[in-house]
Amino acid sequence: MRIVVENVAKTFIDSKREVTALQNINFAIEEQEFVVLVGPSGCGKSTLLNIVGGLMSPTDGLVYFEGTNQKQPNLAIVFQEIALFPWRNVFENVVYGLEEQGASKQEIQEKGQHYIDMVGLNGFEKAYPKQLSGGMKQRAGIARALSVEPDLLLMDEPFSALDAQTRTLMQEELLTIWNRTKLSTLYVTHNIQEAVYLADRVIVLSRHPGTIKEIIRIDMPKTGRDSEQNREQFEKYSNQIWDLIRHDAQEALLEG
Amino acid sequence: MMTEPRQTITNRVAFLEQRIPKYASVLGITGLLLLWEIICRLNIVPPLFLPAPSAILTDAWEMIATGELFKNLFASLYRVGIGYALGAVLGIVIGLILGFSRWTDAIVTPIVYSIYPIPKIALLPLIILWLGIGEMPKVTIIALGVFFPVVINTFSGVKNVDPILIKAAVTFGSSHANVIRKVILPGSLPMIFAGLKLAAGTSLLLLVSAEMIAAQQGIGAMVLHYGNLMITTKLMVGVLLLSLLGLLFNRGLQWLENKLLPWK
Numbered sequence: 164m165r166i167v168v169e170n171v172a173k174t175f176i177d178s179k180r181e182v183t184a185l186q187n188i189n190f191a192i193e194e195q196e197f198v199v200l201v202g203p204s205g206c207g208k209s210t211l212l213n214i215v216g217g218l219m220s221p222t223d224g225l226v227y228f229e230g231t232n233q234k235q236p237n238l239a240i241v242f243q244e245i246a247l248f249p250w251r252n253v254f255e256n257v258v259y260g261l262e263e264q265g266a267s268k269q270e271i272q273e274k275g276q277h278y279i280d281m282v283g284l285n286g287f288e289k290a291y292p293k294q295l296s297g298g299m300k301q302r303a304g305i306a307r308a309l310s311v312e313p314d315l316l317l318m319d320e321p322f323s324a325l326d327a328q329t330r331t332l333m334q335e336e337l338l339t340i341w342n343r344t345k346l347s348t349l350y351v352t353h354n355i356q357e358a359v360y361l362a363d364r365v366i367v368l369s370r371h372p373g374t375i376k377e378i379i380r381i382d383m384p385k386t387g388r389d390s391e392q393n394r395e396q397f398e399k400y401s402n403q404i405w406d407l408i409r410h411d412a413q414e415a416l417l418e419g
Numbered sequence: 420m421m422t423e424p425r426q427t428i429t430n431r432v433a434f435l436e437q438r439i440p441k442y443a444s445v446l447g448i449t450g451l452l453l454l455w456e457i458i459c460r461l462n463i464v465p466p467l468f469l470p471a472p473s474a475i476l477t478d479a480w481e482m483i484a485t486g487e488l489f490k491n492l493f494a495s496l497y498r499v500g501i502g503y504a505l506g507a508v509l510g511i512v513i514g515l516i517l518g519f520s521r522w523t524d525a526i527v528t529p530i531v532y533s534i535y536p537i538p539k540i541a542l543l544p545l546i547i548l549w550l551g552i553g554e555m556p557k558v559t560i561i562a563l564g565v566f567f568p569v570v571i572n573t574f575s576g577v578k579n580v581d582p583i584l585i586k587a588a589v590t591f592g593s594s595h596a597n598v599i600r601k602v603i604l605p606g607s608l609p610m611i612f613a614g615l616k617l618a619a620g621t622s623l624l625l626l627v628s629a630e631m632i633a634a635q636q637g638i639g640a641m642v643l644h645y646g647n648l649m650i651t652t653k654l655m656v657g658v659l660l661l662s663l664l665g666l667l668f669n670r671g672l673q674w675l676e677n678k679l680l681p682w683k
């Protein structure tokens with residue numbers, strides 16, 4: 164099953180002005196592909212993710228699943244704001260999607276535990292979100308998204324609120340989990356290293372209006388990209404992306 | 420060898436985490452009662468103006484024995500119980516609807532806010548005219564007084580539910596009904612409880628006022644009756660009973676809140 168984004172455009176109309184956030188967006192996410200969206204602040208990454216996630220309507224164009232074989236495809240989102248339900252403990256949060264799918268008690272119990280173990284939160288099933296650290300909350304959010312075994316996983320800067328060390332560890336963990344589950348994923352970040360570390364393909368967006376500047380395939384093995392022998396290639400990709408973004412990022416900074 | 424002079428650093432904000440023993444709160448009340456008793460025993464204030472706690476207790480015992488106390492207490496509990504339950508349930512339901520539907524919000528909210536500031540007791544004569552002089556007008560006035568703080572708190576509770584949580588629920592497949600049941604209701608529960616607690620005080624106030632204006636039985640009527648007869652000991656039995664009632668009411672709500680909101 165693949166996801167196709169076709170001619171998507173989005174214009175926000177205020178009382179005073181119109182902002183064209185996205186224009187001419189065309190790409191597809193193949194089965195088991197990890198696609199990363201990068202771009203400077205305000206280029207429309209969140210807007211695009213929300214449209215793909217069905218939380219916003221595009222002004223033009225459409226997004227569809229292809230090759231669904233009559234199955235109703237399901238989505239899961241890991242939000243930048245994490246968005247755990249504060250009144251549900253970790254276990255109840257993780258199985259929320261399963262509950263809504265009408266899974267059996269036994270399935271909920273098994274899958275819930277499986278994904279809690281996968282993100283390393285065993286022992287914290289009964290804890291409420293306010294009792295967790297930032298990294299633990301984000302892992303619970305990831306487990307909640309994984310547990311529904313979605314046909315498309317969307318992640319909007321899931322680690323941007325974490326400190327650098329936790330972030331690095333979480334990236335490693337995400338990669339390990341992804342290698343096990345191989346879910347089709349659309350991942351938003353403004354961190355170039357993160358993009359090169361995780362992606363099969365990187366989509367670079369430019370701003371005003373947000374259009375696709377370039378799509379770069381990262382031709383490296385999925386594991387060990389941060390190792391010494393891959394350093395040169397890693398740097399090459401990072402620089403390539405940075406050169407594409409630099410000008411826009413500077414402009415964004417000047418505009419404030 | 421000489422030891423260098425030392426200056427140990429101590430926690431200067433230790434007072435912030437000072438633990439107070441449980442008996443401290445009992446101490447205050449007992450102290451007050453004792454002081455009160457002593458003042459009365461020394462005849463500093465005449466017993467008509469301020470009866471001694473021991474005298475109040477003796478009279479209370481007598482009133483329990485004759486059944487007078489419970490007769491009035493139950494009459495009051497019946498009114499406040501039904502009135503409070505009615506007002507609270509209606510307030511929560513209508514508050515949820517107002518918070519959820521923009522149309523009803525636009526139409527009903529201005530009405531709610533224009534009736535809210537009226538001291539509800541001012542409506543009692545009108546309501547007696549409409550409903551007669553039985554239990555109905557008293558129950559209605561209490562329900563009205565409870566309804567408004569609850570509806571307004573519920574409404575703002577719903578409005579304050581983080582939209583990202585609603586988005587999350589919808590993303591994970593929740594129907595509209597489930598969004599209300601699993602997100603909006605628990606999300607607004609803390610505000611609803613704030614409203615319920617506010618309403619608890621209002622309901623007692625209205626209970627006593629209504630009973631003083633128009634009732635044969637009830638704590639309010641009892642207090643007024645003994646006031647007219649200048650029997651202040653029995654009057655004080657009613658007053659202290661009200662204090663106890665208010666305390667229990669608040670504690671009950673607090674207990675329920677802790678039970679329902681363990682995540683707070």
Ligand SMILES: Nc1ncnc2c1ncn2[C@@H]1O[C@H](COP(=O)(O)OP(=O)(O)OP(=O)(O)O)[C@@H](O)[C@H]1O
Nearest residue numbers: 175182184202203204205206207208209210211353
């Ligand atoms: N609800 C809205 N109403 C009006 N304009 C909006 C709205 N949401 C986004 N925009 C505009 O659309 C553009 C893209 O916003 P978006 O949030 O998608 O950027 P982003 O790439 O996610 O940025 P960041 O990296 O800072 O999160 C911005 O110029 C923003 O001002």
Ligand SMILES: [Mg+2]
Nearest residue numbers: 208209210319
């Ligand atoms: Mg964003």
